Amino acid sequence: MENTIDELQTVGDFIRWGASQFNKTQLFFGHGTDNAIDEAILLTLHTLHLPKETPEILWQSRLTYQEKSQLLEIFQERIEKRLPTPYLTHEAWFANLRFYVDDRVLIPRSPIAELIEERYEPWIDPEVVTRMLDLCTGSGCIAIASALLAFPNAEIDAVDISCQALEVADHNIESYGLEKRVYTVFSDLFTNLKGIHYDLIVSNPPYADAKEISNMPEEYHHEPMIGLEAGEDGLFFVKRILREAFYHLTPNGILIVEVGASQEALIEYYPVVPFTWLEFKHGGAGVFILTAEQLHQYAAIFEEE
Numbered sequence: 001m002e003n004t005i006d007e008l009q010t011v012g013d014f015i016r017w018g019a020s021q022f023n024k025t026q027l028f029f030g031h032g033t034d035n036a037i038d039e040a041i042l043l044t045l046h047t048l049h050l051p052k053e054t055p056e057i058l059w060q061s062r063l064t065y066q067e068k069s070q071l072l073e074i075f076q077e078r079i080e081k082r083l084p085t086p087y088l089t090h091e092a093w094f095a096n097l098r099f100y101v102d103d104r105v106l107i108p109r110s111p112i113a114e115l116i117e118e119r120y121e122p123w124i125d126p127e128v129v130t131r132m133l134d135l136c137t138g139s140g141c142i143a144i145a146s147a148l149l150a151f152p153n154a155e156i157d158a159v160d161i162s163c164q165a166l167e168v169a170d171h172n173i174e175s176y177g178l179e180k181r182v183y184t185v186f187s188d189l190f191t192n193l194k195g196i197h198y199d200l201i202v203s204n205p206p207y208a209d210a211k212e213i214s215n216m217p218e219e220y221h222h223e224p225m226i227g228l229e230a231g232e233d234g235l236f237f238v239k240r241i242l243r244e245a246f247y248h249l250t251p252n253g254i255l256i257v258e259v260g261a262s263q264e265a266l267i268e269y270y271p272v273v274p275f276t277w278l279e280f281k282h283g284g285a286g287v288f289i290l291t292a293e294q295l296h297q298y299a300a301i302f303e304e305e
């Protein structure tokens with residue numbers, strides 16, 4: 001390390017060296033970046049208290065001894081512990097908004113961000129949404145981004161069964177000054193929402209099946225398992241949501257759920273249900289929409305176990 005600290009001089013030197021180390025040690029990238037160079041840029045700029053838009057001309061700047069030590073330390077932590085970068089920087093980006101994260105919550109990465117940025121159009125008229133539910137909220141990212149970007153006048157409930165996750169969601173809600181419009185609710189799915197109806201229910205529940213969990217790179221094992229595990233077939237939560245959502249939707253309401261790689265299993269399980277599967281310009285898949293009417297029409301199928 002002594003040699004390294006003397007040989008590397010500039011911001012650019014550290015970005016290049018960090019990226020090489022990340023590739024050499026075969027880190028996995030899936031929590032905000034998809035390659036070693038972007039990962040090294042993120043960690044370096046964060047450690048130097050520089051914004052992510054810092055002009056590249058500054059990459060030629062030389063660093064102090066203390067800054068170099070801090071960079072080596074954070075790179076080492078990323079490599080040795082396989083900690084996802086957002087747990088080291090305590091920030092994650094979702095719909096171009098910054099969220100505080102730590103290992104009490106899953107790192108935001110849902111393609112639903114794209115839908116929020118488009119105000120959920122053409123699937124719902126954003127002007128009619130007065131009440132929305134973010135079921136399985138984690139960091140609160142879907143609820144908060146929806147409040148800020150899609151529905152400036154709506155009230156939003158952000159539900160989770162993890163008190164620890166709700167603490168993080170509350171922190172993010174406060175940071176955006178949304179306490180009067182976005183409320184955290186402790187609940188096992190719909191259990192504590194009796195009699196409440198929403199124009200829109202959005203959920204990114206746990207949906208990893210047993211095989212996916214056992215094949216996950218080490219980085220994912222730092223995330224709370226309660227946010228990932230969904231039984232042998234990955235459908236444990238989505239089946240419950242399909243059974244209960246109708247009773248919490250207004251007549252013209254819609255349900256949007258992410259099931260990721262469990263999409264195939266879901267289609268196989270409910271072959272007659274006409275799920276609308278969304279397409280995303282910026283990547284991601286496995287998100288479906290059903291209307292309240294459709295949930296009602298297929299209620300008997302969802303009731304079957």
Ligand SMILES: C[S@@+](CC[C@H](N)C(=O)[O-])C[C@H]1O[C@@H](n2cnc3c(N)ncnc32)[C@H](O)[C@@H]1O
Nearest residue numbers: 108136137138160161162188189204205206227
């Ligand atoms: C996949 S994470 C999604 C977090 C966040 N919505 C996002 O998109 O990043 C799933 C969340 O569901 C929560 N959860 C797990 N079981 C639950 C249940 N029975 N009721 C409510 N929330 C639950 C977990 O605590 C976790 O925060």
